[in-house]
Amino acid sequence: MKTIATIAAICAALSGLAHSQTFITQTLNFSGVPDFSAPLLFNKYNGNVADLLNVEVQYSLTIDGGRFIVDNDSNTAANVTVNFGAELDATSSDVNLLNSSFNPIINDVSSVNSQTFNLAANVGDGLNDYDPTGPDGGALNGTTQTSSGGDDVNSMFFSQYVGPGTYTITAKSSQIGSLSFNSGIETATTPVTANGTITVIYTVVPEPSTAILSGLAVLGLATRRRRA
Ligand SMILES: [Ca+2]
Numbered sequence: 199m200k201t202i203a204t205i206a207a208i209c210a211a212l213s214g215l216a217h218s219q220t221f222i223t224q225t226l227n228f229s230g231v232p233d234f235s236a237p238l239l240f241n242k243y244n245g246n247v248a249d250l251l252n253v254e255v256q257y258s259l260t261i262d263g264g265r266f267i268v269d270n271d272s273n274t275a276a277n278v279t280v281n282f283g284a285e286l287d288a289t290s291s292d293v294n295l296l297n298s299s300f301n302p303i304i305n306d307v308s309s310v311n312s313q314t315f316n317l318a319a320n321v322g323d324g325l326n327d328y329d330p331t332g333p334d335g336g337a338l339n340g341t342t343q344t345s346s347g348g349d350d351v352n353s354m355f356f357s358q359y360v361g362p363g364t365y366t367i368t369a370k371s372s373q374i375g376s377l378s379f380n381s382g383i384e385t386a387t388t389p390v391t392a393n394g395t396i397t398v399i400y401t402v403v404p405e406p407s408t409a410i411l412s413g414l415a416v417l418g419l420a421t422r423r424r425r426a
């Protein structure tokens with residue numbers, strides 16, 4: 199029975215050698231008040247390029263807070279929609295961040311708050327006072343919003359991710375704010391804060407030596423048990 203168990207363990211180790219994949223995941227964070235750039239330092243896959251089966255890049259962008267005031271100072275009522283938040287782009291001069299269609303994986307990712315205001319014609323206030331009171335004014339108070347996603351890196355660039363060193367991916371976040379209609383409307387903003395992550399996941403073939411060693415370790419354990 200013990201011999202059968204030992205053989206089963208070795209077979210499991212060897213089949214693992216043939217079929218299993220190992221995932222190496224690195225997640226780095228950024229945060230601040232846009233506009234800002236955050237250089238993030240990732241480790242390359244320190245192995246053989248032939249063992250690198252996939253490189254996936256994931257991202258998330260979360261915004262919070264901020265305020266966008268609209269104040270109609272014209273003589274006509276206005277219906278305006280505000281989009282207010284932040285955007286994320288990622289660039290690197292070390293590695294290529296293009297997917298299989300050669301599109302950038304992290305490009306113009308936006309997290310926004312949207313709100314529509316029906317503003318009456320100006321009531322009482324003047325220019326450059328950015329008055330949020332109604333019926334001619336309003337304010338969008340920012341809430342937490344998250345966008346996330348990811349894609350696989352084009353395999354023709356995998357070799358850039360292999361070696362003993364590191365590479366930098368720069369997360370760039372910028373404020374975005376727009377009005378659907380802005381004639382005669384003055385606006386004032388308090389910026390949103392932004393934070394997020396960039397994750398790089400390597401799918402690799404487990405190193406043969408590791409799989410064989412774990413098989414041998416199981417064998418050694420079984421042998422020791424038999425002697426005891
Ligand atoms: Ca006004």
Ligand SMILES: [Ca+2]
Nearest residue numbers: 269323324328
């Ligand atoms: Ca005003």
Ligand SMILES: [Ca+2]
Nearest residue numbers: 329331332335
């Ligand atoms: Ca007002």
